Amino acid sequence: MQTQQLEKMLAHHLAGNLPHHAIKDVYEYAVLPGGKLFRPHLVWSVFSDLNPEAFLASKENLNSNHAKLSSGVEFHHTYTLLHDDLPAMDNDLTRRGKPCTHIAYGEWQALLAGDGLLNISYQLLSKINHPRSQDLFRFFSWALGPKGLIHGQVLDLSHEMTKSFANTLRTHELKTARLIQVAILGSALISLLKKDAKKEKALWRYSRLLGVNFQLIDDLSELAESELSQHELDVNPWLRFGEDCLLETSRGLSEFARLSGELKLNNTDKIVADYYAKMLSIIEPNLKTINGHLKGRLDLAPVILMMKTFGNV
Amino acid sequence: MQTQQLEKMLAHHLAGNLPHHAIKDVYEYAVLPGGKLFRPHLVWSVFSDLNPEAFLASKENLNSNHAKLSSGVEFHHTYTLLHDDLPAMDNDLTRRGKPCTHIAYGEWQALLAGDGLLNISYQLLSKINHPRSQDLFRFFSWALGPKGLIHGQVLDLSHEMTKSFANTLRTHELKTARLIQVAILGSALISLLKKDAKKEKALWRYSRLLGVNFQLIDDLSELAESELSQHELDVNPWLRFGEDCLLETSRGLSEFARLSGELKLNNTDKIVADYYAKMLSIIEPNLKTINGHLKGRLDLAPVILMMKTFGNV
Numbered sequence: 089m090q091t092q093q094l095e096k097m098l099a100h101h102l103a104g105n106l107p108h109h110a111i112k113d114v115y116e117y118a119v120l121p122g123g124k125l126f127r128p129h130l131v132w133s134v135f136s137d138l139n140p141e142a143f144l145a146s147k148e149n150l151n152s153n154h155a156k157l158s159s160g161v162e163f164h165h166t167y168t169l170l171h172d173d174l175p176a177m178d179n180d181l182t183r184r185g186k187p188c189t190h191i192a193y194g195e196w197q198a199l200l201a202g203d204g205l206l207n208i209s210y211q212l213l214s215k216i217n218h219p220r221s222q223d224l225f226r227f228f229s230w231a232l233g234p235k236g237l238i239h240g241q242v243l244d245l246s247h248e249m250t251k252s253f254a255n256t257l258r259t260h261e262l263k264t265a266r267l268i269q270v271a272i273l274g275s276a277l278i279s280l281l282k283k284d285a286k287k288e289k290a291l292w293r294y295s296r297l298l299g300v301n302f303q304l305i306d307d308l309s310e311l312a313e314s315e316l317s318q319h320e321l322d323v324n325p326w327l328r329f330g331e332d333c334l335l336e337t338s339r340g341l342s343e344f345a346r347l348s349g350e351l352k353l354n355n356t357d358k359i360v361a362d363y364y365a366k367m368l369s370i371i372e373p374n375l376k377t378i379n380g381h382l383k384g385r386l387d388l389a390p391v392i393l394m395m396k397t398f399g400n401v
Numbered sequence: 402m403q404t405q406q407l408e409k410m411l412a413h414h415l416a417g418n419l420p421h422h423a424i425k426d427v428y429e430y431a432v433l434p435g436g437k438l439f440r441p442h443l444v445w446s447v448f449s450d451l452n453p454e455a456f457l458a459s460k461e462n463l464n465s466n467h468a469k470l471s472s473g474v475e476f477h478h479t480y481t482l483l484h485d486d487l488p489a490m491d492n493d494l495t496r497r498g499k500p501c502t503h504i505a506y507g508e509w510q511a512l513l514a515g516d517g518l519l520n521i522s523y524q525l526l527s528k529i530n531h532p533r534s535q536d537l538f539r540f541f542s543w544a545l546g547p548k549g550l551i552h553g554q555v556l557d558l559s560h561e562m563t564k565s566f567a568n569t570l571r572t573h574e575l576k577t578a579r580l581i582q583v584a585i586l587g588s589a590l591i592s593l594l595k596k597d598a599k600k601e602k603a604l605w606r607y608s609r610l611l612g613v614n615f616q617l618i619d620d621l622s623e624l625a626e627s628e629l630s631q632h633e634l635d636v637n638p639w640l641r642f643g644e645d646c647l648l649e650t651s652r653g654l655s656e657f658a659r660l661s662g663e664l665k666l667n668n669t670d671k672i673v674a675d676y677y678a679k680m681l682s683i684i685e686p687n688l689k690t691i692n693g694h695l696k697g698r699l700d701l702a703p704v705i706l707m708m709k710t711f712g713n714v
Contacts, residue, residue, distance in 0.1 A: 206520075
């Protein structure tokens with residue numbers, strides 16, 4: 089699926105669910121242009137892997153079930169960013185190379201647009217017609233609720249995340265992996281021709297591993313900057329639990345490669361490979377800087393080799 | 402239905418959807434003890450009016466469809482209060498006679514607990530088993546989304562609400578009536594034995610009128626204080642559009658009484674009568690103060706008589 093087509097879906101479903109009012113600009117500013125659209129890409133790649141015929145028949149349809157899910161997942165992701173960036177939370181000023189929504193439009197506008205995007209994600213879900221739409225609805229609302237994604241935000245903001253490596257992993261699992269799991273396993277629920285408990289369980293683990301690895305490697309790439317912000321010094325797990333991060337990343341990557349071979353999700357593997365290639369392009373040229381921050385205590389070579397292998401670089 | 406039983410349902414569904422973590426206290430502080438629980442009461446009264454046998458069979462069951470809906474509606478209401486009270490929005494300090502959640506626990510805690518309660522409302526909805534659960538899900542997410550309740554908040558915070566009486570009515574319809582409509586019409590969808598487009602349309606109008614009247618009479622009761630806050634002076638529609646408020650309230654009350662007679666919602670009428678009786682107990686003893694704020698320009702007697710008739714006072 090082309091990123092451009094995913095953006096077209098986002099614009100379509102945003103326009104259809106907003107009032108004719110200046111507040112539209114706030115929502116659109118927050119959502120468009122999209123970022124990498126990693127999660128919507130995963131929704132469609134899983135669909136194309138699990139049910140290629142249905143995929144081909146519906147990929148042009150802006151109102152297909154998967155267009156609703158992929159847009160809903162991205163709107164949900166955007167709401168978390170809007171709220172995370174607020175002064176009461178991370179107090180960030182820029183996002184995706186432009187001023188944060190609350191900087192550009194004001195705090196109540198960003199807060200309400202966040203609430204609105206959260207609601208739109210459920211509005212789209214309510215319009216999915218599929219025998220398993222209620223299973224999807226249950227999984228979605230559980231994974232992203234107070235025991236899921238939101239609890240990851242709580243562990244982060246309460247600084248419990250940095251107190252132990254176990255807490256770091258738990259936070260990554262909830263705050264990052266859950267939404268990736270909703271994209272992958274959620275898509276599978278409405279892609280598979282029939283219920284397949286074994287495959288769904290394997291997809292649960294595959295998506296969980298991907299989500300945690302995604303975040304750990306993202307954390308590592310943050311160390312490519314020569315000057316780290318105080319926030320990065322305070323929270324980056326590689327600075328605090330370097331050995332554990334290294335072990336978990338290599339263990340995670342190899343287990344992920346094994347599951348990936350078993351599940352034969354070729355298109356999804358390509359999305360993941362693109363991500364690793366992009367991360368390598370940040371990490372590899374800056375290995376010296378990264379090793380400097382880590383005081384040269386970790387041997388990153390094996391992890392980089394695994395990322396290269398997986399990323400076909 | 403006893404208010405105590407409704408609180409038991411809230412506590413049950415809150416406990417079941419929160420992590421074992423100190424953040425629980427924040428959610429519980431925000432929700433319990435409940436206020437008047439007007440909306441959960443409406444969910445159950447509509448059920449008892451439309452399907453008394455099923456009502457009797459399930460009223461003790463904490464996990465019944467209606468227990469999920471009535472709790473979900475209240476959690477959704479509480480999330481809007483948590484976010485409305487934040488410094489970025491109304492910047493309130495107290496709510497229901499105690500410090501606001503963000504005062505008692507902090508801003509990010511209140512913001513995330515709001516997001517969490519919003520999600521829990523959908524989690525509960527996802528567990529309703531009924532042939533019309535998807536209709537309910539669609540109505541709920543539309544009515545409370547960016548074209549619904551959230552747009553009412555936008556009109557309020559952007560000060561557009563106070564620019565014309567039409568804007569005031571639109572704001573009351575979206576910000577107040579939509580959630581009351583979800584309680585009443587949402588309950589009807591899972592209470593009626595079969596689809597009944599005519600009755601559902603009448604319930605839509607009944608609940609819309611109730612919601613708008615509820616808010617206008619609440620606005621009037623705010624004028625019972627001898628000293629009005631600057632905020633009240635700025636936004637109270639009776640001070641600005643007194644004639645229109647009076648006309649709309651009497652028109653609304655009489656149309657509501659007519660629909661109420663047609664629909665024969667006896668138990669629901671009792672909930673509404675209790676509300677009017679309570680409002681009268683604030684308004685009547687303070688008529689002199691209220692008339693003072695209104696510079697004696699309005700004759701409130703007919704509206705008070707209608708409220709008395711309806712409220713059986």
